[in-house]
Amino acid sequence: MTEAQHDALRVEVGGAAPYAVQVGTELLASLEVPQLARALLYDERLPASLVQSVRGALGPTVEVALPSGEACKTLAVMTEVLSRLARANLPRDGAVVGLGGGATTDLAGFVAASYLRGVAFHTVPTTLLGMVDAAVGGKTGVNLPEGKNLVGAFWPPASVTCDLGTLDSLPAWVFREGAAEVFKHGLIADATLLPRVLHADFRAGGPGLARTVADAIRVKADVVTRDLTEQGERAFLNFGHTLAHALEAVTRHGVPHGEAVGYGLHYAALLSLAVGGADVTAHTRSFLAWQRPAPLPELTFEDVWPFMARDKKADHAGVRFVLLHEVGRPYLARVPEGTLRACFDAWRADVRGMTGADMNAEEHA
Incomplete structure (x- = not known):
């Protein structure tokens, strides 16, 4: 050694x-x-x-x-x-x-x-x-x-x-892209990661x-040790990923994975709040402001829904979303379509307000 x-x-x-x-x-x-x-x-x-x-x-x-x-x-x-x-x-x-x-x-x-x-x-x-x-x-x-x-x-x-x-040697935006998964691990398991990601020394x-x-x-290692093939709790690692994967698919991977996850975390946070769970929307808004992802194209719920419906967490009864009872307590649940649409509209308004001139789209060129 x-x-x-x-x-x-x-x-x-x-x-x-x-x-x-x-x-x-x-x-x-x-x-x-x-x-x-x-x-x-x-x-x-x-x-x-x-x-x-x-x-x-x-x-x-x-x-x-x-x-x-x-x-x-x-x-x-x-x-x-x-x-x-x-x-x-x-x-x-x-x-x-x-x-x-x-x-x-x-x-x-x-x-x-x-x-x-x-x-x-x-x-x-x-x-x-x-x-x-x-x-x-x-x-x-x-x-x-x-x-x-x-x-x-x-x-x-x-x-x-x-x-x-x-x-x-990587561009700064690539590092920030990867930080989405670190922040996600903070939301679902280790709250100490949240302020560390947003700290100036995290670079x-x-x-x-x-x-x-x-x-x-270690968060992921602990989960996959207990559930390698996603029969149960490993699905919690997909917090924010249902919309994230749909954004990647609908843009033909024009949105990098980590930035799609950053956007998806905020949508999952809005869903959690809407069904009576945790309100972590301040955390996810702060992360998006820190990550500064490239702006999204104009998208409707109908654009992304077919891809969300094929999410790997879906079963015979339909799509399941990873939500939060509170930070560190994720769970799987079905969400009524009306709530999905309403939260998508709220999410779209939020991210539209956080993109454009304030985001570093030019970094991705």
Whole structure:
């Protein structure tokens, strides 16, 4: 174990296939993958020096550069990647290493789950969103035109390495995008995360970042340890995601996931209040003001409802939403259509007032 690995914070994820998440700096050059044959799948837009650092540590058998962002999460891309691994004769005792943001690791994990009916998977997230959400918990998959993450598998990684140094070169808006999942973990489980996210020190390279990231990961780790395949409480991790995924789908991923979640958190907060639950709307408004997402196109309830209706929390009786009794006490409930529409109208008026000149849309250009 290197000195950097020794100093890293560790979060243990339990269950049938336990693994550890390392959070620290200068971890990539000493990345360890015990399997001798490795396939490195990475975001094509990553800095060459970052890819070279991992390449030098692993000496991969085969490398595949993936389209950046959600563009990689298609069945067509997955088919090409699987063929590349087959042509390289990656063996059953080999491993897939996913290097990149949440979309990259989602695709890489699904490839690992599918190739030869399952090979080891090691994930190296390079964005805050990837670290605190996508890399932990074993959810892998791709999108369909009909909606997000409709095809996939539960395939826990063998290891997760979060090198916070990878955040330093990212635009500030990408860091703020990932903060939505940290803030969500604060709303559903650990209220101490809420003021930490909104503090000026919460930034790439900021003091205490490793502890905040590790604490956010611990929220998810605790949940997926008890409920890997979303038979119960894991659904609570989708607070704000019913509308968020619909916004991504209806805009064809023109809205980045973390910004869609920021918008979705406020809608879920309005729903919670409307049905007699917690009033956390001040929290979600403060977060949107801090995150400064790009403005949304003009949308109606009819635009987003077909995608919300296909949400993975839906069952034979219809859509269920994650709501809050209070901070730290989430629950699942059905909401009358009239309430959904009224809250959508209130949400639309709120976010319209928080977008435009006051938001940093130019950062996304």
